[in-house]
Amino acid sequence: MISLQDVSYVRLGTPDIEGATRFATDYLGLEISKHDRRAVRFRSDAREHTLCYFEGDPADQTVAFEVGEGSELDAAATELDRLGYAVRLGAADEAATRHVRRFIGFRDPSGNSIELVWRPERLGRGYHGKRDAGITGFSHVGLCSSDVVRDEAFWTRVCNARVSDRIGDAPLLRIDEVHHSIALFPSDRAGIQHINHQVATGDDVMRSHHFLIEKGVRMVFGPGRHPSSSARFLYFAGPDGMVFEYSSGVKSIADELLYRERQFPSEPKGFCYWGARPRIPEFQDSPGQE
């Protein structure tokens, strides 16, 4: 079994790296770690980077997970290969640009590009965002899934994820005590469905709501509160249609033995406890539902 320790970073292709950088710093509140000509890496916490925009196709999206030991990376490659996944060993220069010791890449059953990394760098100096968004760190991703039952089996059997709750068919998966690090949403495309950063307080969520509206950023869901994870949230649209989320107060699941996942309805009430209605296709039963 592949033991995922943490979600590590996302890599997003974009045709407009300047615009994406402005969004990531001025609006999202991340800090530039390194600005190269063809790629920019951003920090959200103690890590060297947790988001990378590179010049390329916006459909080219990757999420990386950290594994604990170098030997686990080799074992994962062997296991994935045995199961029929095409595994790519990361070249040394690629590992260098990712600021990890070693990594492998593959595609999950829905075709999402996944990387497993060993020894991603963290910096001695703290993260200091461009604006006071209160970000405490990159925390989870939503992934598109063409078959959530099959993909849930991949993440929970081939990897170490556990189901924390389901909203309709969508499973919310944890790899540690945090309620979820991966969420799978039924979709007819592959790719990252949303990118979550945690913020320190509910006040930060609300402040950002007003700040981003003033900047003309399109709100797609919230402010609200998830009945599943208890987190207060705000979803908004970023460059190339990517959905970003701030949330605060996500629940921890301390008791692995006694915890039972719950089934929430796939309707606005299943997503928000305050009454907000999502305008995100994957959070709606039928497209265009309000």
Next chain:
Amino acid sequence: MIAIDQLRYVRLGVQDLAQAVDFAERILGLQLVERSEQSACFRSDFRDHTLAFFVGDAADRSIGLEIHGHDAFAAAIAELKQHGIDVTAGTDGECAARKVRSFATFRDPCGNPIDLVLRPRHSGWRYFAARDAGVKGLTGVALRAVDVPACEGLWTKLFNGRVSDWVGDASFLRFDQAHHCLAYYPSTVGGILAVEFAVENVDLLMQSAYFLQSSQVKIVHGPGRRPTSNQIFLTFAGPEGTLFSFVTEGDDILDEAGHRPRQFPRMPSSFCAWGSESPLSEFS
């Protein structure tokens, strides 16, 4: 010095009683206690009622403040008269309408009617709301005043009111540990600006925010957080020009001797720390 025990009620004169009753039940979610052709009153907590609507003039909108004990009540009336303030004792019929043993009315320096009440009725029954808005009780009233310093002077000199904070000239007055029970906002007219009800928590306040939107109630300020009291608030339009607020959280002033009123500048960020803005001149 006259000691105010607590805020007891707000009485609002309205033209359209039916609409006001509908608002109180369906939107505020309060419990209807008594309804007649001419008036209706609502509970929000342990008190018999805290909100009353009556068919009448908007200028007759008053608040009721409780004085504890007959002697203190009599002394209060004497003291106000001594300072040249007109005080009118309530008739038996008026006392019955307010469900108090006695009351006396005077006007603050800006003409806002104030009832001082003795032995207002308590309810033995559990408060049971019309909708689950999580209302915990009437907690404050915001008043408009042409001359805020004069009104502030009345409450701090003749009464036991203390200034908790100022935003520009707006003055937040407390009579106990709660940050404020009365707030005066500078305006060109007098009258009740907003009636504030405490709700249990931020979840209920935000649920109400979405509920009000879907009910097409005009939200005039918030949801937001007040830098002064640290309360989370939501202010919305009620019947015939009166605003209502739901508030939750907030800091009490526990160090009575040590607290110094703070002066915040008169700008939107002094009224809301989240960045919400209001079209109302009182909050901007």
